[in-house]
Amino acid sequence: MAANKESSEANLLLRLATIKDLDVLEALELSCFETDRLSRRRLSFWIKAEHGILVLAEKAGEVLAYGLVILRKGSRSARLYSLAVRAEARGQNIASDLLLKLEELSVEKQRLFMRLEVAEDNLSAIKMYKKLGYHKFGIYRHYYETGADALRFQKSIQQSTVADSMRFYPWYKQTTEFTCGPSALMMAMKYLNSDTRFDQTTEIDIWRHATTIFMTSGHGGCHPLGLALAAHERGFEVEVYSTQVNDLFVDGVRSEHKKSIMRIVEQGFIEQASELGVQVHKSEIYMSKLEEALALGWGVICLISTYQFDGKKAPHWVAITHADERCLYLHDPDGSEGFYSESGDRLDASNRADVGESEDIDLDYQHLPILKEDFASLSVFGKSKLRTCLVVKPRTAGRKTAGRKTAGPKNS
Template sequence: MNPVFRLAVVEDLPALLALEQQCFTTDRLTSRSFQWMITRAHGRLLVAQRGEQLLGYAVVLFHRGTSLARLYSIAIAEQARGSGLGKQLLERIEACALEHDCAYLRLEVRIDNPAAIALYERNGYRRFALIHDYYQDHADALRLEKRILQHRDSRNINVPWYAQTTDFTCGPACLLMAMGALQAGRMLERREELQIWREATTVFMTSGHGGCSPQGLALAAARRGFRVRLQVSMAGPLFLDGVRDEHKKDVMRLVHEEFMAQLGTTDVEQVLGGPLDLPRVLNDGGQP
């Protein structure tokens, strides 16, 4: 008899908790967590049932205002493993995400769970980040992503998503995504996000952290073996207007001058001024 798939209800709580105990030794969902997901979460909790027996569940959460969905948890009862139930739950979760206009589905999985990793990769999920010390027992996690909505004008390059982990590393996060798109299998890690920021920042302020200059980011990419074309609308260091102290402005100018000197020793192509003809770039195969 084929399993029946449906939305979970509060009456499923005992069976869900029993399944959680059977499948996981750490990071278990509690009764309160399950109840929230069933009654109030912006997401879906699907269960697979045969007769009176709960064989598995999967939770997908949606992020308001974004095209991202997250597979929060999936569990398969021991007696149902190897039957294709995991694939069936994934397909239904992806369908739920599509109904909510999501283009991408992301998930985390323990790095020491090869069976789960194989399931996801067989079904089109791509590794794009390694997160250290993610679980309660300090195990690392792989972050995977799948594009579930294919636009008609979808380009050949699949750009992995990486969310910046600080308020001041938007540039390094963008560079990580670009490098991940151009170099298949490249891990997007926080340690490199912060390292690129250290290499590329020029800002010197009384408080807070500074952002990155385009020259610093170009150098960071070139050091990692990428061919770079740098186009800027103005010469000189950015963000000077945000600093009042002349000594600090001098430091920023010196850092910028050193970046320019280093760029002169590389094959980075530099373009000053001129409009960036985005329609032409996109028509030529460029991808944001």
């Protein structure tokens, strides 16, 4: 389908922006917004970005509006990041025509949902979004530079309904590149018990309890049994589903010495899980069982391969938050704009605290819609085709909790 389109408004042309439009885009941004502006550099970036759609509304050769949608790789959702209409052009349905065009282009990119944030006092915009079929499903306090709250809206642009049935599910951003497992587990535990701590101390402590010591490079990842034991220690009941429990990540390690240490740690996990009565199913969790666990309000975390997200075949833990007829929804703890230091400063890939003008795209990592047929290929890792998942439940009355038992050598 052609990117250019004549809208229902006479002589209004909707087209993709090019780098030649940068000057007029910058002027439009400055005239429409006093705060939360996109810089010239970022506008240039989004014009050229493969994971962005930037469309202009033009009449008689004059650009009157633009809309920017961000597409996250591996997800079926799109996010309306910015929508700007010149003051003199408002009231002409340009914004709604522009948004419908962005929805159309997002569908062509195989997206199922459009999401957006809007200031709660922007009543005209809220009215337009509702008229176009958007439904409120959340709120973020003090989201804008002005201190205003942001309402979150969502629309199924391929005629599925989910927003109204979503329950609140807490999201936690991992603070290191190797603590996705603890972060996913913390989300599930917080969902079940609001008293669960959301802090880096808890995150690192769980990692020390669950780590396999080594990975292909860098710090070790988290074993499903190690995470299950960490959850058990914190008062939860856990069922582990795993197609294998031995030699989970050794294929990625070349050193025989490191492999031997990983096997010692793994055997410790196995023995301790048996001693504490942690249920371990040596099979994958089938979709019907996974959906049943979610329907019962239990927490579910799963190991996936990140290949569909970033082209890297790395193991990565996520929390599964919801399910409907077509999709599963994921909370991914790994936002793409870097990690955080102990003082809370956002870091870039080089661990520098100044990352410049990075968009706050953490929202794009919450309730990510994944088609169920896509999840089948997403949730398999490594040469052994490992599939593993944890179902986390509130502790049944009468079950005893044992203290921690060292499962092998760890850093002191």
